[in-house]
Amino acid sequence: MATEEISETKASLLVTLREKLALRPMWEKLTWTWKPETKREAGDAIVRNFILHWFPAKVSLESLSWGYSFWLGTISAVLFLILTITGGILMFLYVPSVERAYLSVKDLEFSTSYGWFLRGLHRISAHLMVAVVFLHMVRVFLTGAFKNGRKAVGQNRPLNWIVGVVLLLITLLLSFTGYLLPWDQLAYWAITVGTNIASSAPLFGEPTRFILLGGTTIEQATLIRFYVLHCFILPLATFALVSYHMWRVRKDGGLACTEKRYEEAKKEEQPAIASKTYSLLGITGGSSVDVQNVMIDDEKDKVPSSPYLTVRLAVVTLATLFASIFLTLLVRAPLEEAANPAVTPNPAKAPWYFLWLQELVTITTFTVGGITINGALIGGIILPGVLVAAAVLWPYFDKSPVSSIGKWLPKERKWQNRIFLIIVAAILILTFIGTYMRGPFWEIYMPWQEWEQTPRRF
Amino acid sequence: MFSKDAIKLYVIGISLLALTAFVFFRENTTDWRDYQAEFRDLVTEKFGPERAEQIPSGVQQIWVKDLDRVDRCVTCHQAMEWKGLETAPNPYRTHPKEILEKHPLTAYACTSCHGGQGFSTTLPDAHGNVEHWEEPVLGQEVSEAYLIKNSKALMEMNCNACHRYDRETKGMDYINTAKNLVEQKDCRACHTINGRGGIIGPDLTYEGEKPTEQFDYGRLTGRHAVFAWQVAHFQNPKMVSPDSIMPNFGLSSQDAQALALLVMSWRKEPIPANYISGVQLRDVPTAEEIAKEKEMLEGDGAFFVQNKCFVCHSVSSLGVNSAAKIGPDLSDAVVDVQNRFGRTLDDFLMDPTGTMSVVLATQIPLTTEQRHQAIALLKVAYQRKLEQQIKNASPSPTPAGK
Structure with missing residues (x-):
């Protein structure tokens, strides 16, 4: 050796x-x-x-496998990188004023060299990031990766899970603030719907909306606030938290799937031996502090990060970039008429990732004997609030055994995963209904059903 | 594992390169490049390669800051101001010259009159018959959809944005007819238009601003469009909105179209005042001021009003009152000049110093004859003043004291 x-x-x-x-x-x-x-x-x-x-x-080889993590965290980070670069260039071309914002986006679409590409790529990557960060959370939950395993120094996976939940919320906010910037009808009314839901919270709802909008209506004050949040404060927060998130993964002993090897090692090895005692009383009583050693071969099944990890990283990075560009070429970024507070589009929809909330608001708004239940409060504030709180607290109440960590859908966590999957499915179904099945006057239309003609001037 | 990943890396890398090449290809094969190349060929053929070389390439635009318009139509329609391409096929045809003389491209751009989406550099988007753009090019395509005989008629709607206060405008036959109908049928009996009229019907001053969603298309056959609604409504109001009490005027379809264009032209366009025909950009004196000036012109001091002396000076004894009173009252100029300058009035007016030298040299160039006239009049004024003083000072009927 x-x-x-x-x-x-x-x-x-x-x-x-x-x-x-x-x-x-x-x-x-x-x-x-x-x-x-x-x-x-x-x-x-x-x-x-x-x-x-x-x-x-x-x-370790299992950390590198495609099938365990699907590399969703890495893909999110790559998307964030694409967004930072395209966003940085777009900042030179976009003017955050109500008079010029819409025109500068039209210029991007029609006369700036590669403007359509930059804007399209930025938009697609943003939508993908929302989706991928969400999927990343689903993966971590289903594999129980928020749980502490072997008693290692400084291991605190629940904390990293909470950081992840905060990152998901920031991702949604980043996308939401960016949604307003083109200053077209789509942007204006999506933000109107979104901030109206926020305002239905008791006590702090109205003040929150006022601070967010910089007034009571969406105007110049709102645009510049959203712009600064979108281009400076939220990206900075994301960068800081992502760095911490990554550092914690190493601090917690790598991906949760590596916990298996410690469990296996424990089974294979002879029972841990009490190797040292530190106190005289302990020697006499035989109950002193034990330093227990589980001997495992740390080097077994491990490969050098260079080139194994770096090459996979390159593959994931390029594949993400490829997918984003491909979708950019496939889907044209929409730009509707310039924002007009006097004309409400029918239907007015929130951004797609908040449509499940808009659906919840619709479902929970009903009238019983002359009393109308305010859906915005129940569906828009209380339910999502409960969901976020449950997500944050879940690791502390999840008492599933350590042996279930880092495995896909283990038997030991059957009930936790069932509940979680039902919630995820409900969110996806409601999002689908809101996106594809809500037509004028918020009526249900089948995806193949035609909406009534949109009126035009000529 | 490593070699498999390396292969994946190469495959994705090459695909990405191909995709990047495609992005480059798409950016550099836009339709307008083809149009520009074709125009260059046309010019080469007609006028020779030297003139073709002078044609600018790349995205072209006309930016009119006053109207907040950026029109990139000239990227493809490059022959706008060329001579000799009057009969060439579009987009290479010269623009009719007469209208451009009064409405130069640099001051009006294209979309102010024609409609369309000026930002755009692709044909369907630029001509504006696309989703989310409500101002299509008002030409053949839209005219044919509405069976309008004259394909230029629709454009009059845009002309009327500036010409809305004209009674009649040359070349705007449809709008002129409609404006006549408004007078003939006395629409103002029920409707307020531009601040004048009745209150039985809705105010129509900004009828063109009414959003598309605010019309009820339920009883309309055919396309759901504001123009279609307006035409149908003018032809038979009760058919479109049964609760309406507007009488059916039995208008012909062409008259109904003309009226529809007129009401749709009544918008809150942010147009600078100097663009709006018939609007006088000056301070109009009040009736009182006009009467006063007229009165002064008829009095003895008319000379001082005609020659604008009264802008600064009053000649109170002759009934001339200056609004500004910047200079001294000229009623006692005969003595006042002597006091101020140590010279006689005759001497001073013939060869003035100070402010008066500047005024008489630049703003009020009086001839020698006029100066003599002024001197004579000022002497009369002084005489008048003295007389008035004596009159005022004469013993009052009440005894002054005992």
């Missing part, structure tokens, strides 16, 4: 990169500039690189 390491170090010292390159065939030089030749080199590559240093030098 020792001699092998020394020879490895020697080899890496002696053979410089240039020499190695010179020895490699031409096609390899053109396609792959550098390949670590020893484990030490591979580890160094991770540690020395600023961007890669938050990865471990070695990573």
Whole structure:
């Protein structure tokens, strides 16, 4: 072992990169500039690189598998990166004033070089990010990945789950604030519906809406508030929390699926031995502090992060970019008439990810004996509030055994997962109804049913 | 595992490259490039390659800040002001010259009159018969849909945005007919239009602003459009809205169309006042001010009013009163000039100093003859003043004291 390491170090010292390159065939030089030749080199590559240093030098095979995590967290981060870059360029081209906002978006669509592409990519990536972050949460729940496993120092997965819930809410807010910026009818009325739901909360509802809008109507004050939130405060918060989220994953001992190996190791190994005692009384009473050792081979089934993790990361990054661009070319970003407070479109819909809330508001609004139940309060505030609170508190009440951590749909967590899946299905169904089945006057229309003609001037 | 992933990486990388190439291709193969190339060919053929080289390429636009319009129509319609392409096919035809003389492109752009979506650089979007754009190009396509014989008639609706206060405008036959009908049928008996009229029917001053959703299309056959509703309503009000008490005037379909265009032109367009025909941009004096000036013009001091001396000076003894009173009253100029300048009035007026030298040199260039006239009149004024003083100072009927 020792001699092998020394020879490895020697080899890496002696053979410089240039020499190695010179020895490699031409096609390899053109396609792959550098390949670590020893484990030490591979580890160094991770540690020395600023961007890669938050990865471990070695990573387990199950963490890398496609089927366990679907890489949804990574995809969210890549989408955030695409959004940051396209958004940064769009900031040079968009004017956040009620007089110019709509015109500057029209300019993007029609006369700015690649403006249609930038705007389309930004929009699609934003929608994808909402969807992917949600799916990421679903994955983490179904695999029980918010639970602490082996008693490792500083492990606190429930905290990271809460950070994740906050990140989901921030993602929704980011998308929601961006929704207003084109200043067309779609934007204006979606924000009207969204903020009206918020205002139905008792006591703090109206003040919240007032602060958010900078007044009682959606005007210039609202636009600039949403713009600053969208371009500065929320992205900054996202960046900070995502960094913390990633750091916590390592602090918590990697992905939850790695917990299995500790469980397995425990079973395989002989019962833990009390190896040391620290007190005299303990020696006499035989009840002192034990340092228990579970011996597991940490290196078993582990591969160097470079190139195994980095290549997969590159694949995921490029695939995400590919999918976003492909969808951008497929779907044209809508831009309706300029915002007009005097004309309410029929139907007026919130952004699609809030349509399940709008549906809930509809369902919970009913009249019993002359008294109308305010759906906006029950469906728009209380129910989603309860859902978020339940999500935050769930890890602390989930008493499923440690052996269920990091596995898809384990028997031990059957009931938790059933309840969760029912809620997810309800949200998806309501979103579908709101998006595809609500027509004029909020009547139900089958997706294949035609709405009545939209009136025009000519 | 690694080599499999590497293959995936190459496949996705190459696909991404192809996709990027497609984005580049789409950006650089827009229709307007084809139109510009074709126009260049046409010019080369007709006028030679030298003139073709002068044609600008890339997105072209006319920006009229006053009207807040950016019209990129000229990206494809490049021949607007070219001579010799009057009969070329569109979009390469020269714009009719007469109308451009009064309405230059740089001041009006295109969509102010024609309609359409000026920002756009693709044909369907630019011509505006698309979803979410309510101002299509008012030309052949829309005219044919409504069976309007004259394809330029619809455009008169846009002309009337500026010409709304004209009684009659040259070349706007439909709108002129409609304006005549408004007088003939006395629409103002029931409706207020531009602040004048009755209150039985709704105020029509901004009828063109009424949103499309606020019309009831339930009894309308055919397309649900404001124009169709207006035409049907003018032809038979009760058919479209049964509760209406508006009489059926038995209008012909062309008259109904004309009236529909007129009421739809009544919008709150943000048009600067200098664009609106018939609006006088000056301060109009009040009737009182006019009467006073007229009175002064007929009095003895008419000379000082005609020559605008009264802008600064009163000549109170001759009945001339200055509103501003910037200079001294000229009633006692004969002595006042002597006091102020140490010169006689005759001498001073012939060769003035100070403010008067500037005024008489630039604003009121009096001839020598006129100056003599002024001197003579001012002497009369002084005489008059003295007389008035004596009159006022004469012993009053009440005894001054004992």
